[in-house]
Amino acid sequence: MQLKPYSQSRFSSHLNTLYPEFKEAFYLCQSHSQYFQAGEDILRQGQVLKHLYLVSVGRVSMNIAAVNGRRFQLGEVECDYHIFGEMEYFTDTVCQWNVVAAEGMQVDIICLNALTELLAKRPEFHLFFSCALAADYQDSLDIYTHRLLHSITYNIAYDLWHRSQSSVMLGSFDKVCMEAERFGTTSRVYRRVVKDLIEKGLVEKHGTEIRVIDTDALKFFIDHYQ
Template structure:
């Protein structure tokens, strides 16, 4: 979730009014601030989560590795006061994803026991957590279900179109094999899907990545 005023949801206006107080409560729960290097795991799949991590700025990636060795990359995120571990804090489940620093970061550790006391002391504070978690949950489920139910080419086209609209909750990678994992497939299948979109003259490959050739055509393809 993001420790910023929500711009959507039933309680967004209340969140905006109370944001300074919410942020102050969170900052009172910080017990450590430190620097981490690129590729440091902020959280690890299967880890027991006792504390939350606040990333004020910087780029992270999120991924899952199955027991059969297959990997799924949810994508990358450019953080702006992003909080990680809030789901596990409430459920007491093990961490579901690897959260990895894609560059050197300054992070803050939020003590789980202090946060629990703050929530009990100010029950309204829990409302803001619930709102932010619900929005993140539905955004994530939307990504998972779309990638599971639609063809790879469709998902790539959808992703490119919404990157253009700048309304994606997560972003991609520069490496092809990681992009393939982001669409839960192999590098070979990913390249074949790209070729299909190129043959339709919807996109083209350039050194900096994929670019849209026909915006209206791409929009029609996904609609």
């Protein structure tokens, strides 16, 4: 979640008014800062949560691995005061996702005890968390639903079209293996689907970048895909 209020919240006007006070109080819960190198885990799946991590600027990726070794990539985030570990903080469970620094970055470390005391004294600050977590939940559920209910071809085509139409919070990867994991598949299957879309004249590839040639044709393909 982001520290600042989400624009789509029902309470965004109220939260924007309260935000300067909330941000100041939240930063009083900071215990220290820590530098993470590119590729280093900020949070590890199965780890007991000891702090919250606030990334003011920098790119991170999130993934989850199964016992069989398969991995699902949620995507890459260009952080703008993003908080990580907040879900586990409220549920008091071990970390569900691996959060990995995509570049070197300074991360602010938030003390859980101090935050707990703050929220007990200022329960109105809970609204920042509940609104942000609700928005993130809906975005994540939309991704999971598409991955579960549609084919790999549909999901890759839809993702390319969606990214050509609007800016998205979760970015794609320039490595085929990681991009394939974003769709819950293998590099071989991902390459085959992209090759098929290229042969249909819907997209083109320049280096590691895939570009949509005809958005209308791609949308028609998506709408009529069986």
